[in-house]
Amino acid sequence: MFTAIARAALMLSAALLLSACGNGSAVTAGDGAPVASAPPDGTEPRAGLGCSWLAVSDIETTNVAFPDAGARYWLALVPNIPGTRLRIDGRYPDARYFSFNVYDPLLRPIDAIADVEIAPDEAGRNPFRNPDAGPGAGYTAFVEFTGRPDQPAPNSIYSGQVDLGPGLPNPLTAMLYRTYVPADFEDFKGGVGLPQLALETTDGSNELLPLGACEEAPLPNAFGLLPGVPLNDLIVGADYPDAVDQALGLNLPLATSPPSTRVFYGLPDTALAVLGNLLPAELPLTDALPEQTAGGGGFLSNVHNAYTSTGFDRAFGDIYLLRARAPTFPGDARAASSGARPNLRYWSVCQNEFATQRFVDCVIDRDAPLDAEGFFTVAVSDAADRPGNAVADAGIAWLPWGGIYKDGILIYRHMLPADDFAEAIHNVPRGTDPDAVMGDYFPQATYCSRATFEAAGGDAAEIFAACAAEQAERAPGGLLGPVLNASGAAGR
Template sequence: MNALFPENHAAYWSFNYTVRAGLHIRIDGEFPDSRFMSLSVYKGEGGAFSVNGVESTLTDFEIRPDAGTANPWRTRGAAPGAYTVDLVSLPSAGDSNVLPVAPLDTPEGALGRLIFRVYLPASGDWSSVVLPTVTITDASSSPLPDCSDAVLPAEALAAAAGLTGAAEISADVLFVRPPADLGLLPNTDTGYLAVTTTPPAGDQVLVIRGHGATSADGVHPQVWPRRGVDLRYWSLCTNLDNAQRSLVANPLPDGTVDYGCRNDDETTLDRHGFYTYVVGTETQRARIEAIAGVTFVPWSAARPAAPHVLFLRDMLADSGFREAIQNVTAINDADGARKVMREYYPETAITELAGLEAGHSCFTTG
């Protein structure tokens, strides 16, 4: 489902349940061979929460493995093992592998949701991701059969990547942190900067430049936190500013699709560690990619004059990385974001493509 700011490098599987007295949900799974995974519980109307200080997300490195197995985000070089996570009504702070099943004031009969999130599986093979199994008990029933086939479908919910409301952000081409309440099913490990703009006319392009954070590269688990690594993952994406927030997905003549996301591994950095994204049309792509040191990002080929939303994602920031988007508290304020992020803030300019081809720079040297 290409909607609600998806990331083509990620897949989400959803399990919905009805809140009731004594509800206990047990999740038995295998750690995926991937860059990132998490389990998140959301309120029925969307949104993260906490109960007794226990947050409603468990990220890969926080999960204790089953006895005799290993968590590859905690043990270097370990083969992915197994885990068991319990969703309970009254978790206690300090408990391992526990998530709250719902906020304390949730009425019986309300909807709850569990999302299993995976980024960049090994070799890009989503079929290699083993889906968790689910066992449900409550005060009036014995354990129910395994529900994995029924409630964790193989197709990803490529939706709700964190920004799902009307994007109330600047009409200028300046990245800002949007309001937190835009998130219906937000990835709480992630911070976002966003901007809404219409593609420039004629032979003009949008140029975006900033310092690239160090990140955990590749498609396999790495121990976290890791010295010298700022983020687990980052990316820039273009989406249509429509009701579905569709990710740009342009069919190409060779039968492939050019999606509007470029992640850290797909982004060229110069010798100073800066990226330069050039956002243009597919017809401009060959010219843009011939320019040294730039990374092409597409506008929609089907709707080139429609408003687009671009967002920069910082996922799972190290506590020592002060310039992370997660540390930006000013909302809808480009200067506030710039003060926190400094050289990591994505500066923008609209320019003629011919000028870039001639070597003219829109920015001072990093």
């Protein structure tokens, strides 16, 4: 039986959810009829209060925490009320990937479950386990408001404890539902609508607060009813005033020359890496920090992804490049021809800005041009500085820098590596030279002048080699002088 405190918390939860969703009902059409996410088999979603999902990512507005152009993110906020759990009723979307991650107040993932781990309501109907099943079948998953046990229950994730001390409770579950690379890029819901949420007793015997199956989240655009503001187009179309750098002579502590690429482990490492760029000597970054593997460390990161980041600053150049051997992915002709399992479920490279945490643009695996050696090469600049040979025919994926930004950060993602893909970012322990683990799959980076880039011709490998040779002739630099990267090497 619920205590008075639990009942009051439940009532407060309902009030918060209803106030966040305006009139507390699903989106309505012009005639007032509800518009909800209807499953493909024609069954109606349950009636509920408010909306299951509070907000959705949007490139113009809710473009925060370094998102990916190949994905869409929906956010739910649910108080962790004793004696309850959150039930998720959904259908498998027609997409490359989906998952649920739950987070602590520092935006670090506590637990997660991926598509292939979610058992279907009807045996054999999970298309991520059985490709012949096809999308649309139903599943039921749960968020338990307790710590994760040694033997977690099937289809369950746990959000009750925060890793800031022994048994520290988490008062609020922030959950992200992600989908990546839908079959139809106009519908990131994958043709099946959004999962529907409900609070119920921990034993599932009583449904306490069903939430509505709104077709669109209320934030940021009032259920999609408000017109979008083309903010990102304005950022992409801007041309950075180089006179600002020349007048101020200021370098940001986010980048070095040559560029330094690091594996992302968590917020403490990121802070120490930035601090290290402030100093003229290398800083021992990780000796005092607890053990942690790649990925899962903050900024609403995804447990199933691992990341590298490479910082750049216009003080060192108006064009920069990133290059690595391209992993195979589902649908990749290279994997199909060999009969081998794809290296990764997904990979991408995104151009971002650190302070705003916005992405400007991304190249995703299926759209990345590869050269004859099987490498991808990403070039970043303002449109006004784009070299004439920064084109796909030369094996170059060009991304806009974002003309209002002084800094840039290229984030390279790996998702769900195959067991035999030893070169995945996931397999780089902290304190290990990533080059030694990843080999050609570890990205190299360099600045470049437009003259050198264009003089190198129409082959990405030759362009990058010419730019790297030009970079090698420059004196290393950071905010206060010469800087080495974390491995002591230049430009890897």
